[in-house]
Amino acid sequence: MDMFEKLKILGESAKYDASCTSSGVDRRGGTSDGIGSASSCGICHSFSADGRCISLLKILMTNYCLFDCKYCVNRRSNDVPRARFTPDEIADLTINFYRRNYIEGLFLSSGIIQSPDYTCEQLIEAVSLLRNKYKFYGYIHAKAIPGADPELINRLGVLADRISVNIELPSQKSLNALAPDKSKSSILLPMGHITNRIKQNSYEIVKYKSAPKFAPAGQSTQMIIGATPDTDFQILRLSEAMYGKYSLKRVFYSAYVPVGDQKLLPPAGTKPPLLREHRLYQADWLLRFYGFKAEEILDEQHQEFNPLLDPKCNWALHHPECFPVEINRAPYEMLLRVPGIGVKSAQKIVTARRQTKLDYPDLRKLGVVLKRANYFILCSGKRAEGLIVTETGIMRQLMSASTVKELEQKGGFEQLSFFAQENNVDKFPALPSLPSVEDTVKCLTGEM
Amino acid sequence: MFNGRDVVYCYDGSFDGLLCCVFESFVRRETPIGITAGAQEQLTLTEVLDVPTDPEKAARVGLAIPKKISPRTEELVKIAFLTFGEDKDLLILKYLQKGFSVGGRIEDMLADDTVNALYRAIQHCTTEAQRMKQFIRFSDFDGYLAAVIEPKNKVIPLIADHFTDRYRNENFLIYDETHRMALVYHSNRAEIAENIYFEMPDAGAEEERYRELWKSFYDAIAIKERYNPRCRMNMMPKRYWKHMTEFSENEFAKKKSGTETIGVKPSLPRN
Ligand code: SF4
Numbered sequence A: 001m002d003m004f005e006k007l008k009i010l011g012e013s014a015k016y017d018a019s020c021t022s023s024g025v026d027r028r029g030g031t032s033d034g035i036g037s038a039s040s041c042g043i044c045h046s047f048s049a050d051g052r053c054i055s056l057l058k059i060l061m062t063n064y065c066l067f068d069c070k071y072c073v074n075r076r077s078n079d080v081p082r083a084r085f086t087p088d089e090i091a092d093l094t095i096n097f098y099r100r101n102y103i104e105g106l107f108l109s110s111g112i113i114q115s116p117d118y119t120c121e122q123l124i125e126a127v128s129l130l131r132n133k134y135k136f137y138g139y140i141h142a143k144a145i146p147g148a149d150p151e152l153i154n155r156l157g158v159l160a161d162r163i164s165v166n167i168e169l170p171s172q173k174s175l176n177a178l179a180p181d182k183s184k185s186s187i188l189l190p191m192g193h194i195t196n197r198i199k200q201n202s203y204e205i206v207k208y209k210s211a212p213k214f215a216p217a218g219q220s221t222q223m224i225i226g227a228t229p230d231t232d233f234q235i236l237r238l239s240e241a242m243y244g245k246y247s248l249k250r251v252f253y254s255a256y257v258p259v260g261d262q263k264l265l266p267p268a269g270t271k272p273p274l275l276r277e278h279r280l281y282q283a284d285w286l287l288r289f290y291g292f293k294a295e296e297i298l299d300e301q302h303q304e305f306n307p308l309l310d311p312k313c314n315w316a317l318h319h320p321e322c323f324p325v326e327i328n329r330a331p332y333e334m335l336l337r338v339p340g341i342g343v344k345s346a347q348k349i350v351t352a353r354r355q356t357k358l359d360y361p362d363l364r365k366l367g368v369v370l371k372r373a374n375y376f377i378l379c380s381g382k383r384a385e386g387l388i389v390t391e392t393g394i395m396r397q398l399m400s401a402s403t404v405k406e407l408e409q410k411g412g413f414e415q416l417s418f419f420a421q422e423n424n425v426d427k428f429p430a431l432p433s434l435p436s437v438e439d440t441v442k443c444l445t446g447e448m
Numbered sequence B: 001m002f003n004g005r006d007v008v009y010c011y012d013g014s015f016d017g018l019l020c021c022v023f024e025s026f027v028r029r030e031t032p033i034g035i036t037a038g039a040q041e042q043l044t045l046t047e048v049l050d051v052p053t054d055p056e057k058a059a060r061v062g063l064a065i066p067k068k069i070s071p072r073t074e075e076l077v078k079i080a081f082l083t084f085g086e087d088k089d090l091l092i093l094k095y096l097q098k099g100f101s102v103g104g105r106i107e108d109m110l111a112d113d114t115v116n117a118l119y120r121a122i123q124h125c126t127t128e129a130q131r132m133k134q135f136i137r138f139s140d141f142d143g144y145l146a147a148v149i150e151p152k153n154k155v156i157p158l159i160a161d162h163f164t165d166r167y168r169n170e171n172f173l174i175y176d177e178t179h180r181m182a183l184v185y186h187s188n189r190a191e192i193a194e195n196i197y198f199e200m201p202d203a204g205a206e207e208e209r210y211r212e213l214w215k216s217f218y219d220a221i222a223i224k225e226r227y228n229p230r231c232r233m234n235m236m237p238k239r240y241w242k243h244m245t246e247f248s249e250n251e252f253a254k255k256k257s258g259t260e261t262i263g264v265k266p267s268l269p270r271n
Helices: A003-012 A087-099 A116-133 A151-157 A172-178 A184-207 A233-245 A274-289 A311-317 A345-354 A360-366 A372-375 A391-398 A400-408 B017-025 B055-069 B071-080 B088-108 B113-135 B156-166 B205-221 B229-235 B238-243 B251-256
Strands: A054-062 A105-109 A141-142 A163-164 A219-225 A250-255 B003-011 B030-037 B045-051 B139-141 B145-150 B171-176 B181-184 B189-194
Touching: A003 A054, A003 A087, A003 A400, A003 B205, A054 A087, A087 B139, A087 B205, A105 A116, A105 B251, A116 A141, A116 A151, A141 B229, A151 A163, A151 A184, A163 A250, A172 A184, A172 B189, A184 A219, A184 B071, A219 A233, A219 A274, A233 A250, A233 A274, A274 A311, A311 A391, A345 A360, A345 B171, A345 B229, A360 A372, A372 A391, B003 B017, B017 B030, B017 B055, B017 B139, B055 B071, B071 B088, B071 B113, B088 B113, B113 B156, B113 B238, B139 B205, B145 B238, B156 B171, B156 B181
Parallel strands: A054 A105, A105 A141, A141 A163, A163 A219, A219 A250, B003 B030, B003 B045, B145 B171
Antiparallel strands: B139 B145, B171 B181, B181 B189
16 A cells, blocks of 8 residues: 555544644754754644644554444444554654654554554554654654553653543543443543653652653643533533643543444534534633633533633623723733633733723724623723623624624524523523534634 | 934945934934835935944944843844834834833833834734744755745744754755745754845655645545634635645646545635
8 A cells, every 4th residue: 555545544534633732842952963843832834624733743553443432433343444554654754744844743643453552562663763763853742542551651651742542532421332442441540640650750850850751741632522412511520620630731622523324423414513612622721721610611500502602701791790890900810701801912901001001092002802892891990982782782792703694694683682681590592593503613722 | 202303214224224223313313204225216305314334333222222121122123123014114213212211111011102013013023933934845855955935024034043943954945035035054054145046946756755745644634524714714824825835736746636625725825
């Protein structure tokens, strides 16, 4: 089989893994041999036709697999063309793509062949070829194979920048149903092991400068969204717990794209729940950068995201008692909770207000987008001039442009009453219809 | 602070030259209405003041910036000098005039018009430099790497360190077609060459092969159920596509790719 065919098969079979970041580690080449460096904020080298970032050569070593996870294209029982790269081929492709600035490095995962240990050894061979023979200083993300010997995972972790174990399904029940060869513990065990290794390593490095670094860019995981009945709230709480307990750097969400007709799973042709995935990324962002708790975003009574509003707007509308906030005085944390004000804007406001009292034109100059923020702020005690506060007016501004268009076409605006339920926030507004999913999805990690 | 005067300063286009304009404006206690690089004959209506570049004067201003204003201002002004706006020189002069009067505090005066305009220009420039780190594509010609870019700002000084560190043991060239300048890195030494012309040679068979492998990976990684051209365009504006391998056409590609792609072959951008 020629390289073109292999790359097509093993690139396609890796594409459902959502993670493609190259962030978390800063490494200069300096005067060393070899090639490459890493930049802590990561670099996206391209964007595919679906708008997702391409940062790494994301491939499987092989898509042959002994396991039969129902949600996975590579499952044993699926009839698809199979291929396998040799470690040499992987190293050669990585280096040649890297030299041309196509990529930041390699993301190597694999189906399980022979045994988890054997598979892990093969990954180690490819990665160590890159590190030791080619002296490759670029980014490497490797998948820890569940069930592999911890000692092998240690060896992989010393060679890679980031390691991930995909939890894939958000509950034991779902795992039992769809991944008969896996269990929660077979996933959480290596995850916990890696967390401990990273912690231990940080001590070693302080003690002995030359101690090899273990996965310096940390650990990440992924969950599939929409393959199982798990709710948004369950998923978000699990993410929060994993950020806490396992100190994960990132949790990725991947909208389930049906891979053939199967019992227990959405039928072929079902559209991937992109809006839901998008809301999860927004909420995840709120957890990591905006100081929100999962329980503030969703709770037992509200287990699903509001499809019309992003989670931050939704929170703000349900907490009128917190607004309006005074731009010239509000603490940074509170500025961050204003719809339309992101981390950058909040930082600029805090800097600029040390020098002068800010008014609305000043905010515009700082690049703060007032379309949404207007309804939630005061400048020196004053509302923006000419601001007319009506229910539909606010809703219009808070929803994304495409949601507004969709609603208008369906003539749904009049029926949409939000504030009527202000004192009785039991449920979200009755939905005239769901907005078209594709349109609402901007980008996965877009700030709100 | 100083009064505006109906005069245009004319300097040689070098950074030192611009610092001399700043020097001159302090001596004359005035702010010109414009600054131009190189002789401009059409400007007959306004008085034109030729400002010769004097290394000593330039050094005096250059040293005063980090001391009297702030080290960060020095960095900012150097980046601002790479931006492409017509009024960038005047903006830098006004910024420095203000900086010398208020000191380091100027960095935080985000709501001030001059400061704001300068920061916006800088932001545009650093964003473009970042995009270059993302989207530059090299081709290999017998071991020598070459890339062509068409940035609006003179980004080469801003990306030089990144690429010379990353490709420290390669020989390579990045050619800026807009400004006719290049970063040339050879035998572990970097140099920025100006007023040059470079044309990309035809690719050899091996180079073609890796280009095609990259394209086939690029197509394979897209999920067609999630097709979203608008998002792609936001993240990767069309004006960069022209020099990107994944969007280039060639003979080899036509022969090789019998496979269906999901609208990934765009037409070339017009500008
Ligand atoms: S073990 Fe991994 S590759 Fe194999 S079927 Fe399960 S998810 Fe797919």
